[in-house]
Amino acid sequence: xxxxxFDKERIDPVLADMFIPPSSHDNExxxxxxxxxxxxxxFFPKRHICPNCFEEGTLEDKYLSNEASxxxxxxxxxxxxxxxSPYILGYVDLPEGIRIFTMIETDNMDDLKIGARVxxxxxxxxxxxxxxxxxxxxxxxxxxx
Amino acid sequence: xxxxxxxGAGMTKFAKMPERDVIDLxxxxxxxxIKSSGVPRKDIQIAYCGTARTGQxxxxxxxxxxxxxxxxxxxxxPVTSVGNFCASGSSALREAYLAIASGMYDVALAIGVEKxxxxxxxxxxxTSDGVTLLTALGFSPPAYFAEIATRHMYEFGxxxxxxxxxxxxxxxxxxxxxxxxxxxxxxxEEVLASRPIxxxxxxxxxxxxxxxxxxxxxxxKDLAWKYTDKPVDIIASSLHFGLYEKNKDMTTFNSDRAxxxxxxxxxxxGPKDIDVAEVHDCFSIAxxxxxxxxxxxxxxxxxxxxxxxxxxxxxxxxxxxxxxxxSRGHPLGGTGLAQTTEIFWxxxxxxxxxxxxxxxxxxxxxMGGFQDSIELADVASSxxxxxxxxx
Ligand SMILES: [Zn+2]
Numbered sequence: 001x002x003x004x005x006f007d008k009e010r011i012d013p014v015l016a017d018m019f020i021p022p023s024s025h026d027n028e029x030x031x032x033x034x035x036x037x038x039x040x041x042x043f044f045p046k047r048h049i050c051p052n053c054f055e056e057g058t059l060e061d062k063y064l065s066n067e068a069s070x071x072x073x074x075x076x077x078x079x080x081x082x083x084x085s086p087y088i089l090g091y092v093d094l095p096e097g098i099r100i101f102t103m104i105e106t107d108n109m110d111d112l113k114i115g116a117r118v119x120x121x122x123x124x125x126x127x128x129x130x131x132x133x134x135x136x137x138x139x140x141x142x143x144x145x
Numbered sequence: 146x147x148x149x150x151x152x153g154a155g156m157t158k159f160a161k162m163p164e165r166d167v168i169d170l171x172x173x174x175x176x177x178x179i180k181s182s183g184v185p186r187k188d189i190q191i192a193y194c195g196t197a198r199t200g201q202x203x204x205x206x207x208x209x210x211x212x213x214x215x216x217x218x219x220x221x222x223p224v225t226s227v228g229n230f231c232a233s234g235s236s237a238l239r240e241a242y243l244a245i246a247s248g249m250y251d252v253a254l255a256i257g258v259e260k261x262x263x264x265x266x267x268x269x270x271x272t273s274d275g276v277t278l279l280t281a282l283g284f285s286p287p288a289y290f291a292e293i294a295t296r297h298m299y300e301f302g303x304x305x306x307x308x309x310x311x312x313x314x315x316x317x318x319x320x321x322x323x324x325x326x327x328x329x330x331x332x333x334e335e336v337l338a339s340r341p342i343x344x345x346x347x348x349x350x351x352x353x354x355x356x357x358x359x360x361x362x363x364x365x366k367d368l369a370w371k372y373t374d375k376p377v378d379i380i381a382s383s384l385h386f387g388l389y390e391k392n393k394d395m396t397t398f399n400s401d402r403a404x405x406x407x408x409x410x411x412x413x414x415g416p417k418d419i420d421v422a423e424v425h426d427c428f429s430i431a432x433x434x435x436x437x438x439x440x441x442x443x444x445x446x447x448x449x450x451x452x453x454x455x456x457x458x459x460x461x462x463x464x465x466x467x468x469x470x471x472s473r474g475h476p477l478g479g480t481g482l483a484q485t486t487e488i489f490w491x492x493x494x495x496x497x498x499x500x501x502x503x504x505x506x507x508x509x510x511x512m513g514g515f516q517d518s519i520e521l522a523d524v525a526s527s528x529x530x531x532x533x534x535x536x
Contacts, residue, residue, distance in 0.1 A: 014281040041391075044520050045278075072299070072395060074291035075344035076283060081266065089288050091395065091522075099392045100519045103282055114299045125282065136282070 006122050007135065015136040018045045020063075021122045028066060029122040029137055033096070034059040042096040066120040068092035068139060071099055073112060082126040082134070092118055092139055106141035117142040146246045148366035150376035150535045153182020154489040156482065159357035159473045160326045161262040167199060170358040171213035171258040174482070178360035179217075183372040184252060186217070189362070192224045193240040194256040195233035197274065197477035197514075202263050210256055230274065230514025231425065232384070233257060235481030235528035238361055239382045242530075251365050257483075258358035259476035271354065276517040287351055287428060289515070291343040294430040297396045298345065300445065303433060305345055307448035309336035311429035312349050312471050314457060319468030321498035324483070326355050326474040350429040355474025359482025361489070369535065375493045376535035381411035383530075387516065387523030396445075400527035401438040401512055408529040409440070414506065416440035419462050419531070421491050421501040422508040423484035426469040432456075435510060436464070439529075463501040466491065477513075484509040485530065492534050507532045 006021045020030040034043045036050040038058045043050070050058050073090030076083070088104040103125060106112050118139035125136040155177025157170050171194070179186060194210025210224045229236035234257020241253035264271065276284060297303045313333055319325040331349060339348040369376035385407075388399035409415055416439060424439065426432040433447035441462050442450040450456060456464040467473060467487040470480060488507035490496045509532075514525030
């Protein structure tokens with residue numbers, strides 16, 4: 001995706017608070033997590049209270065790292081309405097100690113492996129009832145150098 | 146705590162039945178359970194009814210149990226709806242068990258029912274209940290179990306053939322169970338050639354959409370002799386909400402391990418003592434994990450366990466002699482008490498051509514449901530009961 005032309009109007013409202021899409025002054029996409037300043041644990045998406053500390057006001061917003069590695073994956077062939085099959089889902093491990101469920105994309109299915117490096121991007125998730133793209137975040141498998 | 150016995154059990158045939166409604170299904174299961182028990186209706190003091198999707202699909206959130214009971218001439222007793230994902234029926238049984246164990250009631254009826262075939266999206270996976278965020282990202286239950294399969298294959302060398310063998314075993318059993326939606330055997334080749342759903346899972350690795358109901362009549366053990374000379378005792382009941390954690394090892398279910406451990410301790414038994422088990426084979430990879438989580442084999446050895454015939458009738462433990470969810474289908478709330486009905490028949494020696502020879506101790510295991518979390522994994526409910534011949 002040409003990150004500079006990302007259409008914010010088309011972001012899925014369900015995902016809107018979870019990430020910052022690229023803009024004219026920052027070409028990167030960012031996942032927004034909560035970090036507890038007492039126990040140091042990250043939570044994604046953001047939480048209202050730290051479930052470990054159970055105290056008000058210990059959470060602050062933090063961007064997560066943009067690179068992760070694949071813990072597991074699957075290739076969806078029988079797709080729910082609005083999703084174009086095949087598409088890839090999986091769990092990826094982030095350096096902040098979080099394993100998250102996400103959509104994954106790749107140019108080459110041979111690169112799709114457990115342990116493969118992936119990078120956060122903004123992009124199309126599905127289509128709405130009018131056939132228009134609905135946007136969100138996902139991870140893209142990085143080319144091995 | 147008082148000892149508890151099952152004195153009657155009944156279920157409908159499981160199938161897609163467009164002409165029948167949820168009340169009709171529940172009524173048939175209750176009539177069969179009551180008639181098989183010899184318990185007069187006036188002796189039933191309390192009832193629980195487990196359903197998971199009647200609100201979303203049938204516009205009836207409350208009152209399914211009450212309507213069924215009113216239809217068969219039972220009213221004026223406490224009736225409570227139990228919703229607990231795929232374990233709704235099993236959880237209704239557990240509530241009935243606890244009501245008698247407490248000493249407050251002597252005779253209870255548990256019902257589990259669901260009419261799932263009315264859902265939209267024929268040929269597409271059932272979406273989970275209330276997982277808005279996951280669904281927005283393309284989640285479905287088969288995708289979750291496919292992710293588990295990918296990791297289990299990576300860590301332990303589990304193969305698509307071993308997963309197929311779970312289906313082959315359970316569909317083989319289904320030939321002798323007239324209550325199953327599918328009653329024909331399949332080969333490994335047929336499983337591996339069936340339509341891809343979510344790689345590495347194919348159509349025949351997934352349980353079908355189904356309608357059906359089960360019902361169980363239970364009472365204090367010291368009263369069971371009034372009704373039957375072959376009571377089946379419930380010697381353990383355990384239930385856990387998922388034990389969610391970050392960086393979850395997805396090749397095991399924390400909730401199942403906790404429920405299994407508690408059930409074995411309560412029964413004073415171990416995995417080697419179980420002769421027959423009905424476990425939640427919603428997907429073939431799930432049954433492989435259950436062998437491991439319920440202690441029938443060590444971690445990572447679930448694939449060889451089925452491949453070596455250890456889960457067959459006549460193996461180390463007969464797993465899913467009914468045909469399981471893969472053959473019977475999985476009408477959410479209906480599943481748990483169909484499992485208990487099968488174990489009731491097995492321990493009484495009434496399971497016809499699928500009888501597990503010499504079965505004295507049995508287990509049922511029902512699990513499922515998802516929390517709407519991106520970073521925490523497990524299933525939302527895991528319910529286990531252990532049973533023993535009570536005579
Ligand atoms: Zn904290």
